[in-house]
Amino acid sequence: MRRPRLDDLAPFLLASYPTLSLLAHNAGEVPILVGLRPLLASLALAAILVLLFTAILRDRDKALLCTSLTVVMLLSYGHVYSGLKLAGLSGTTLVRHRYLLPVYLIVLAAGLVAASRLRRIEGVARPLSLIAAVVAGLPLTTLGMYTLQSAQSGTAPAGPACTLSPEQATTFPDIYLIVMDAYERDDVLLQVHGYDNSPFLRELEAMGFYVARGSLSNYGYTVLTFASMLNLDYVQAFPDRYDPESQNRWGLAQMIPDNRVRRELECLGYHIVAIETGVFWTEWSDADYYLSMDESPFRSLNIIGEASRFEALLLDTTIVRAALDWIRISRAAQVPDSLDPTNQHRQRVLFAFDQLSQAARLPSPKFVYAHILSPHSPFVFGQEESAARPGAFESEFAAAPSEDEDLGAYARQVDFLNDRIINAVRSIMASSESPPVIVITGDHGWVDRNPEGKLSILHAYHLPGIANDLVYPTISPVNSFRLIFRGYFDRRFELLDDVSYYSSHDRLFAFTEVSNSWPGP
Numbered sequence: 001m002r003r004p005r006l007d008d009l010a011p012f013l014l015a016s017y018p019t020l021s022l023l024a025h026n027a028g029e030v031p032i033l034v035g036l037r038p039l040l041a042s043l044a045l046a047a048i049l050v051l052l053f054t055a056i057l058r059d060r061d062k063a064l065l066c067t068s069l070t071v072v073m074l075l076s077y078g079h080v081y082s083g084l085k086l087a088g089l090s091g092t093t094l095v096r097h098r099y100l101l102p103v104y105l106i107v108l109a110a111g112l113v114a115a116s117r118l119r120r121i122e123g124v125a126r127p128l129s130l131i132a133a134v135v136a137g138l139p140l141t142t143l144g145m146y147t148l149q150s151a152q153s154g155t156a157p158a159g160p161a162c163t164l165s166p167e168q169a170t171t172f173p174d175i176y177l178i179v180m181d182a183y184e185r186d187d188v189l190l191q192v193h194g195y196d197n198s199p200f201l202r203e204l205e206a207m208g209f210y211v212a213r214g215s216l217s218n219y220g221y222t223v224l225t226f227a228s229m230l231n232l233d234y235v236q237a238f239p240d241r242y243d244p245e246s247q248n249r250w251g252l253a254q255m256i257p258d259n260r261v262r263r264e265l266e267c268l269g270y271h272i273v274a275i276e277t278g279v280f281w282t283e284w285s286d287a288d289y290y291l292s293m294d295e296s297p298f299r300s301l302n303i304i305g306e307a308s309r310f311e312a313l314l315l316d317t318t319i320v321r322a323a324l325d326w327i328r329i330s331r332a333a334q335v336p337d338s339l340d341p342t343n344q345h346r347q348r349v350l351f352a353f354d355q356l357s358q359a360a361r362l363p364s365p366k367f368v369y370a371h372i373l374s375p376h377s378p379f380v381f382g383q384e385e386s387a388a389r390p391g392a393f394e395s396e397f398a399a400a401p402s403e404d405e406d407l408g409a410y411a412r413q414v415d416f417l418n419d420r421i422i423n424a425v426r427s428i429m430a431s432s433e434s435p436p437v438i439v440i441t442g443d444h445g446w447v448d449r450n451p452e453g454k455l456s457i458l459h460a461y462h463l464p465g466i467a468n469d470l471v472y473p474t475i476s477p478v479n480s481f482r483l484i485f486r487g488y489f490d491r492r493f494e495l496l497d498d499v500s501y502y503s504s505h506d507r508l509f510a511f512t513e514v515s516n517s518w519p520g521p
Contacts, residue, residue: 011067013132015046024139027146061121078317097322161263166489172365174436182376183442185456195411200418214473214518215459216500225443227252229477230259244510253281277371291355346380356424360431379409381416435464451502
């Protein structure tokens, strides 16, 4: 019986690399289990190819070599296609699937013929096996280090719970937190996008909202803003201090579902209602009422069901890209919903608004949490629900959209969402037994032309029974719940100075203070 060798693993190591690499690149942004299904599919593909080539060639060593070559070619086509476009060849006839794909397949066929005729396989198989081990080992090492760091970084407690001392006769209002991801301030929308958002803001004001028209977020990234807002303090003040060079975001991510605001309200008898967000580290799946689109028992493993956004991105790096792009540009066909992550995104956004309208019927007092990943890209909404085709602004099958196209698409998405926000608020107010507290806010801006623009946000409060003179135009998210706690539960709660910090994605904790130059009304 033939002994197993490292050479036998080469096709499987190479097949696993695309999934492992994409997971490592997005460590902390997606759950590791989201890679389970594509990893199993890639390994199954390699196994089938080994059996097929063994039956054809009657030589296991040559079959392994041919499988390795085929796996590499099939799973890298999308990268080659995109790389040629990025190299400036997008205007040539070569970088079109109708020309590139046949050339690619001819190269693969020639390689397979050459591999099948080799007399001494060892000279090629051994180095290939070592390369495969190193290639697969790099993302595995990254994932392992991230997992270890995550395990070592416990949740940093952001202050004690059960500190509020409301009056005994107080009737607690329902509280709604609606975070619209990357929703910009109205002056930035007008200056950069040419979009006048004042009718929407005036409608909010007519419904009793105070719009903080000069608000900046405290941070430019979701994980920072959420951790700060929900734990009533700046990230720099948390017990676990983060070095400017640190890449470990897991400690902060843990403080989003397990946060001080939630604990304080639970102490007062609040029911926690959370709507599925689509981002695993902003999910509150342990809420008293968790409103999810998918109640399947296999949801966490993602063994069955529609393709995730991760899987769709992964498919676009493989030879499947050619078929998907043809479907995207063909008027006679449509990308199946199961392979269209933008459709899932669209449905999740609409689901969140629908659930907001229904949540008022749940028992009071309640704290309703909704993180809606829009108007952040992908741009899947226009002035009508179906006005923007799925993927029209994110795919590379056509020329990349210009900045003006992106700016216009963002503005159209805001325009669509505004109607949804107004309708949801009306439903909430109409179905509430007593006037609710509602916070509608962006977590950061979208356009990154300058730090202040990136930090500018929509920020509006509905605070029944509280004089609007307690609110002010430049209030920031770190003070949102300090204001609510002070107004409804405990006058001793103090507001903090509103300070905004800019940082880059690569150096998340290297903060630079940003001044607010809002000129005033």
